[in-house]
Amino acid sequence: MFDNASNTNLDSLGEFGLIKKLTALHVPKNPNIVVGIGDDAAIFAPSPNRLQVVSTDLMIEGINFDMAYTPLKHLGYKAIVANISDIYAMNAIPQYVTVSIAASSKYTLEALEEFYRGLYIACEKYNIDIIGGDTSTLTVGLVISITVIGEVEHDKHVSRKGCKPNDLLCVSGDLGGAYLGLQLMEREKRIFLENPAMQPDLQGYDYIVERQLKPEARKDIIELLAELNIIPTSMIDISDGLASEVKHLAFESNVGFDIYEEKLPVDTQTLQLASEFNLDATMCALNGGEDFELLFTVPQSEFEKIKNNMDISIIGHATEQPNVCNLITPSGNVFDIKAQGWK
Amino acid sequence: MFDNASNTNLDSLGEFGLIKKLTALHVPKNPNIVVGIGDDAAIFAPSPNRLQVVSTDLMIEGINFDMAYTPLKHLGYKAIVANISDIYAMNAIPQYVTVSIAASSKYTLEALEEFYRGLYIACEKYNIDIIGGDTSTLTVGLVISITVIGEVEHDKHVSRKGCKPNDLLCVSGDLGGAYLGLQLMEREKRIFLENPAMQPDLQGYDYIVERQLKPEARKDIIELLAELNIIPTSMIDISDGLASEVKHLAFESNVGFDIYEEKLPVDTQTLQLASEFNLDATMCALNGGEDFELLFTVPQSEFEKIKNNMDISIIGHATEQPNVCNLITPSGNVFDIKAQGWK
DSSP, X not given: OOOGGGOOXXXXXXXXXXXXXXXXXXXXXXXXXXXXXXXXXXXXXXOTTEEEEEEEEEEEBTTTBOTTTOOHHHHHXXXXXXXXXXXXXXXXXXXXXXXXXXXOTTSOHHHHHHHHHHHHHHHHHHTOEEEEEEEEEOSSSEEEEEEEEEEXXXXXXXXXXXXXXXXXXXXXXXXXXXXXXXXXXXXXXXXXXXXXXXOOOOTTOHHHXXXXXXXXXXXXXXHHHHHTTOOOSEEEEOSSOHHHHHXXXXXXXXXXXXXXXXXXXXXXXXXXXXXXXXXXXXXXXXXXXXXXXXXXXXXXXXXXXXXXXXXXXXXXXXXXXXXXXEEEOTTXXXXXXXXXXXX | OOOGGGOOOGGGTOHHHHHHHHHTTOOOOOTTEEEOSSSSSEEEOOOTTEEEEEEEEEEEXXXXXXXXXXXXXXXXXXXHHHHHHHHXXXXXXXXXXXXXXXXXXXSOHXXXXXXXXXXXXXXXXXXXXXXXXXXXXXSSSEXXXXXXXXXXXXXXXXXXXXXXXXXXXXXXXXXXXXXXXXXXXHHHHHHHHHOTTOOOOOTTOHHHHHHHHSOXXXXXXXXXXXXXXXXXXXXXXXXXXXXXHHHHHHHHHTOXXXXXXXXXXXXXXXXXXHHHXXXXXXXXXXXXXXXXXXXXXXXXXXXXXXXXXXTEEEEEEEESSTTOEXXXXXXXXXXXXXXXXXX
16 A cells, blocks of 8 residues: 655655664664764764774765665665775775765665665674765766764784785685676566566575675674684785785785685575686686675785684785786696776 | 867876876975885875864866866865865864875877866865775766875864853854955856857956865964964854854854944955855855854953954854854844854
């Protein structure tokens, strides 16, 4: 049944009414917040002797997400995950986020509340507080801008710059799933557009769909590294794809990498779906993106500590050839790794 | 002469090439930056015993600015000013900004470089460093998201909440100029659209035009208050207009305000132009917005310290009637102050 009450036009609220509505759901958890949402700026007390870590991200409808198959609650969740993943990639702990959103008039109050519900679920899970934001209107679409702030001990932060030749190249979890999840949903969208009576057929691919719609950030890996007393020599999160990220590490650390194709961690659902789509699973793992796994390097001396960990794969090692990133196939062929965004 | 070399399509650079181009101009000034632009996140060392202050803002083409009369360099400058103004409004000092930008394909590399030049000029003037950002593409228009981080001593921060009845309501500088600058440029745009051979006639209104296109944030007032040893009981910056801001202070501090019309500081150019446009100068001062002046309250005991300051006007006082904001005319008439965004 169509219910008018659940379609509140944003204009009817006024900007300040909207902000109050959206943020009313949130109870700050962090006792160090001195001034939270609702002032010119937020204020918090940093922990003594910690460095502050800041990252920011834009998400644009039609570029970074497609409303045809992205539930707003999932979008909110993913927006947080994508951002805090960058903080974990510095070996740091995220604590605060600001969320700005510009939406066209097709988005109702209820739609934005659903988006915020997703934000709050992620904040709850990762123990983060929303401390500020901004709202605006757009003629078309939806733009989300998130900034996340965290902290790290002085001697524990990890950038992209510290990798040395012969360091081991490691990756958490598995790769390519988020990309195939996207392909799957693009297919179902096409089918739906051709025949709106058809229901999406995602059965058997729950893991893949979740990799795309509700990814997680690898807080657990950062905690594991701390437990193992390992500080990576360099680290980056996989948002654009393994190929692009490995090039960043190579460029910033002035090394090269040899990556062994058979070591790439790919889930069985990913393999199966890749074959269904006539896609090469290795290419999906290399160029897919949005897996939000951590790619990092450790000295060879740490090998024993990680070799048996189910959640970390050693996929190659750094070389002395700056910016030369090779993929080595099981038969010994060597391919130059290419990536989007690098020209 | 048309010069092809100065119209570089953004796609030809790749995202990482673009970021490197845009940020190459910037040399970090703050020695506390541990990791700057170009990693997953930026890292900085906060000063000991200081609180961290964070604010964020979205600027949307067609909503917050009109490219027809906004030079990109000015837009960059204003984007910084609008954001750091929020930090000053907490009685804090801005230090770091992140700048995210999403642009349609009509924006070339040279256009974005011009925007960044404006950012850098403002950063230079206000002693701020850009430590991060994100770039993306849009189908239409330009979206800018800026987050600014600063710091303040523990016992010096000022929110919107501390005003007490009888506190004096003060405002820096003058009001309504930015709004009339906007009206002036809207008029010249209409004339230009009707007859493209006409050149804009802005003569005699340089101050007004600058108030709109190249506003300043009141760093000097924060420094002055520190010198005078005054900590305001509440403070806000004027971005939406005096009427809206005074309602924020009233709401958050649970007081009311009486404002005296004849005390409102209005520049002679503003008065002159208001009369030319058949606008009421008081309405422009109340509802204009974008003046980026500071509106603050101080106890009556501070009266002697500020009464003769040319840059601060005492425009009224707080009352015990929550949320009742009155404008009192010279003849003693009392009007309820209304503002956009409040419903």
